[in-house]
Amino acid sequence: MKKKPNVLLIFTDMQRADTIHALGNPVIKTPNLDRLVKEGTAFTNCYSPSPVCVSARCSMHYGLYPQKTGLANNGDMLSDNGKSIPAVLGKNAYITKAIGKCHFTPDRQAMRGFQQRLTQEECCSKPEEDDYCKWLQDNDCDFDEPQGTRGEMYYIPQISLHSEKEHPSNWIGDRSIDFINEQSGKDQPWMLFSSFIHPHPPFAPPKPWHKLYRAPLMPLPEVPDDSHLLHTWVNSCQNRTKYRDYGIDNNLLRNIKAYYYATISFVDYQIGRMLDTLEKNGELDNTLIIFTSDHGEYLGDYNCFGKRSMHDASSKVPMIVRYPERFAANEICDQAVNLVDVFPTIAAASSTDVSNVDLDGIDMSEIAAGNSEREVVFSQFNEGETAIYMAVSREWKYFYSAGDDHEFFFDRINDPRESSNKAGLLFLKEPKEKMKQCLLEYLKAEKATEAYIETESGLDWKRYPRYDYSFLEDHDKNLGRQDHDAYVLDRPGYSVNN
């Protein structure tokens, strides 16, 4: 009997969909992601089920939209039901391991189905709790904020305090290669979740990678006319904590993009080393390789930073699948897909029976082959009075922001940059209503009663009063306040607290 395929799920954090050279970004250098594009199928309309770390990961891990996981923001995940991707594969004789950031909550050390874990979690500077910090300590390296300096430096481009060999991305690359080599030649198939924290801010590439891009040559963000009209309440609120409200400085914006791209290129380099190892071991074609990310980053588009809202900059993610047996090489699929499709895709490729597992997604090989009638995928950030709900297809994107009671509708074919909100246009009323009703019907089916109401003329949004804009009252409130107090100097006479 032929050995079941290995599964290599390569995950990055906060990587926009438009950061792959082979898919149309002329500036960025990603030779290994380009190789995956060439040898696999790229899904150019892949969306995050919830554009923030924990809920996106939770939805992917269990193959369920936030309505079913109960989580649409950073918070506590559902208690482990034993039906995660690694749990189901583990029951089917797979060896499963996670290396890097899982962001499981509330217990960051939880296994959630993995048999082995090597941890490298964000905001962790304790060697006793984190394998990467422990390794740094053992090698006499500084282990305080190892992914980069946060606080006011959160969005300021910086050179990593660690050399290339000690850099967090390299550590994950090394450990992943070690695992692939350990498993080589064994009969048992394996699943590896190789999960990088970069390009999540702080943007801290190691030397000499920080010189890969010259800041003055970087393109400026996309800021359409009247871009403020395109903000949701969440955007406005988030801009206070994420650099934006210090002011707009084009030189810095170019520099941010240069360092953001550099951290991606350095991850790309690690992916190259992993692909080479698989190839050397003769396992490349028998491994289902999926590359994707949890959500994007505004990076100054619309004069916004962070994620959490539903424009492509934030909610669209890269998705490349390489497995020659099921996915055609050098193929582009522009049907809308979602991170909840990862689980069914892995299950189908590994011939794993998931008939007793509740899944919201579809095997992406069926979508690429044109065998699926699904046109629309969903996403949701938060719930209730500040929620944003989205339905998106190849042609249209509709989302509703409850915090400011605002509808957004984009014509993705004619306005791929999402520069003008067409929700008010009478002649697009029909497609808009279609998307809106599709989204509301889905929420109704999920019994999301805090989201919709039933009126005589059909389903409509449950309207809440304009949410809290009190942050406008004080220019400095929460300004750039990203974990500012996490690691503070507190010695006699030198305490930030007095």
Add this chain to the structure above:
Amino acid sequence: MPKKPNILFIMTDQWNAECFSGFNHPDVKTPNIDKLIEGGVSFRNCFVANPTCQPSRTSFFTSQYVHTHGVEVNNQKSKPMSVVHPLAKVLKENAAYRTGAFGKLHLGAFEEDAGFDKILHACDNPFGEPKYFEYLKEKGLLDEYLNAERKPPMAVNQKFCTGTSPLKTCDTNEAWTADQTIDFINENDDPFFAWCTFERPHAPHMPPSDAPVVYDPEKLTVPPYDPKYFESKMNHSRAGCENLWKAWVLGEDELRNALAHYYGLISLIDQQIGRIISTLEDTGKLDNTIIIFTADHGDFAGNLGMLGKNSSNYDAIIRSPYIWYWKGNFDRNMHFDLCEAIDMYPTICDIVGIETPPSVQGQSHIEALKDVPYYRGKDYVFSERSLSKTVRSKTFKLTINSNGTKHYGELYNILEDVDEKHNLYNNPAYTHVQTELAEELVAWFIRTAQPVHFGNSSEDCSPALRWHNSFCKSTI
């Protein structure tokens, strides 16, 4: 040749742009204007050149900004100093319209040049007694009216100038103004331009006891207000009793009472407009009559706990209702894009098919009335007082106020901060917005300024050439 459409230009004084049941106002009832809203095109973001009567009205009829025509304050004696081709005069001379103005003109001495065949004043006649007063005198009601509404006791004036008119509805100046308009419409079948211009809902807030709708003060919705709102701002108080018209000075009950009377006047005027529309229907003229409804400026109408105006350029004051209706000829639509009151004049020229005079600064929005899906409106609109100039985009609003020696800037994010509460001027986070709007404001001022030596100089510095569309388009 098809007959030119009649134009019924209805103006009111100080009507807040939200105060229509057709725009889902929680309290106000305007069943007749709602028909115009439902069957026509309404512009929800139309801004007047100046939020006081005479300057704004002069701008309507010249299509020029206030610093261009120079009529900067009410009851200014001098006429516009710029090259002007008054709208009514152009329609009369270039398109053979018969023209009439009925009610409150408040154009000052400019009215004699404005091109009206017939003028009947309800008030503010710069050359004598208003015709309406003669009407009241004949009926023996004048003294009673003057004592109650024209010269109310100080105690009444201090409390929002609120009360009940001693007149019956049929004798109010609203009914009288409608009567004169109806008579003019019925005079003959030649195309007409009728300016039907109601004096209120401006104070005195005194609807008659038999007004069509009597509002219960206790049932009205009063938006939230904060007595400290103005503490951090430049003093925008106006001289006189109006300065007291605040809920936190007179009490919320007084404000409710005043709003009930203000809305009562609105429904009274709506009723009279209904009478005029019925006349047009009965005489078969409605199908060939364009109806434009607007106001010379807005009113706080309860916003910020106030009624009336102050000397700021707050949105509720500089935004006016602006509705176009032409049965069977215009779209039915509602635009939230920006436009300006001075755009009315060139739009009328486009529809009537006459050349827009070079002195006009507004831009026709005819495409917004007829099936053009991508009408975008203006990127920036402007409103000004002598010592404060405002530029507003869809999202931000910048005002530079001066007291003669120092200036005080106000920058508001009007999308998120609808009450214009939080001044972002010199906030580093909005430097780019401030720079953009300040540049637009200066450029606008240069483009539309009125050189003092106008008329004595060579053609190339003529103001008409500076702002005329063909010139702007060819060089910029």
